[in-house]
Amino acid sequence: MALHIDSHLTARQLRRRIESAFELSAHKILALEKSWDGAAGSRTRRGTPVLTVRGRYTTRGWTEWTQGFQFGSALLQYDATGERRFLELGRERTVTRMAPHLSHVGVHDHGFNNISTYGNLLRLMREEKIPFDPWEQDFYALALKMSGAVQACRWARIDGGGGYIYSFNGPQSLFVDTIRSLRSLAVAYRLGHRLWAEQDEEVPLLERLIEHGLATATYNVFYGTGRDVYDVRGRTAHESLFNPVNGRYRCPSTQQGYSPFSTWTRGLAWALCGFSEQLEFLATLTDRDLPRAGRHRAMAAFEKAACATADFYMENSCRDGIPMWDTGAPNLHRLGDYLRRPADPFNRWEPVDSSAAAIAAQGLVRLGNYLRANRREKAGAHYRQAGLTVARTLFSEPYLTTDPKHHGLLSHSVYHRPNGWDYVARGEKVPNGESSLWGDYHLRELGLLLLREARAEPYLTFFGIS
DSSP states (O other): OOSOOOTTOOHHHHHHHHHHHHHHHHHHHHHHHHHHHHSSSOHHHHOOEEEEETTEEEEOOSOOTTHHHHHHHHHHHHHHHOOHHHHHHHHHHHHHHSHHHHTOOSOSOHHHHTIIIIIHHHHHHHTTSSOOOHHHHHHHHHHHHHHHHHHHHSEEEOTTSOEEEOOTTOTTEEEGGGGGGHHHHHHHHHTTOOEEOGGGOEEOHHHHHHHHHHHHHHHTBOOSSSSSTTOOTTOBOSEEEEOTTTOOEEEEEOSSSSOTTSOBHHHHHHHHHHHHHHHHHHTTOOTTTSOHHHHHHHHHHHHHHHHHHHHHHHHTSOTTSOOBSBTTOTTGGGGOSGGGSOOOTTOSSOOBOHHHHHHHHHHHHHHHHHHHHTTOHHHHHHHHHHHHHHHHHHTSTTTBOOOTTOOOSBOSOOSOTTTTOSOOOTTOSSOOSOOBHHHHHHHHHHHHHHHHHHTTOOOOOTTOOO
């Protein structure tokens, strides 16, 4: 195993590091808000901040999938610190700027944009961390119901049964990322929403959530069963392609990874975190929600995928838990036995991806907590301690960005290496030292999860809205 796990590390021991990170985070949230609003031109023309160039956030047009992370970060900051200015910022920006994301029919990103904003606001109100207001509560709830329904409508059927929420590439495309957008369906279902289609036919949100998860577990996760010559247990394909005419599976693909037959590690992290948090959600269901046999089938498949991806992540990360951007990146051989050493984000051959580590660390902790709650103490402790070990690395330099002039919180994040979208500084061969909104947001979310535990506060879940 490449990751060297500290079996004695606790969330309480990380508390001071995390609180220091939130102290840094406050300045960075405000600096980004000031620089972005104060720039020439309208926000509509300028777009949404996505990643940094020379330490300052810039936009990168693809879709506006990161805006929820910008405003959601302010809400996580409020949750962690109680500083009301961040609540006001996150709430005002959600109300005035996030509405287009609720009705966006062209993306698979509802779980990113809308759970991070409307979802956090509703959760804070239900947890009594903000004053209760019935109209405000109903506003957030209605927004989340609409978001889940719109996301569920983006549906492609698979030959032989089942289906998936298709990516912005079109109905032939199943992205591994979308496992985290299932949160939008879960929350809409938990809020009691009913989606109707032609002639008032009801579209069951929970059924679509489970079918998408099963499709991802089947086609985007590998289990070492000889599916192809590159079938290694736990590796993931960024994209699975289907014939849009008859729904038959065709092949793996990738947009952001090096190859369909290697593993883009942020996609791996999305799978690990997504399956783990869905296990926590499914564990709250009863026979009234879903018959026991169907629930257990889904949970078994989700657990199998979560454990496989967790094991692959740990085996293919450096000693400190930071992965390279892709396990098949073409110049990895120049790094020698890199998995036996702490990651070197300043190496000259291939970039690391700290954002993958931030997402995966949360998945490891949640998977460990889920298994421990289900009387599998040894396996649960293994994954949980792995997540805490990765978290310790992330909440330390050189990954935690202490430079006050740098807008990012988590350094050494990579966006789209094949397209060359990441800034490479003069004298360097590969990207390093830059941040991304999803990396910053997920570091804050990981920090809040662990900080709540260290403070003996309620456990953080995306579905804590009831």
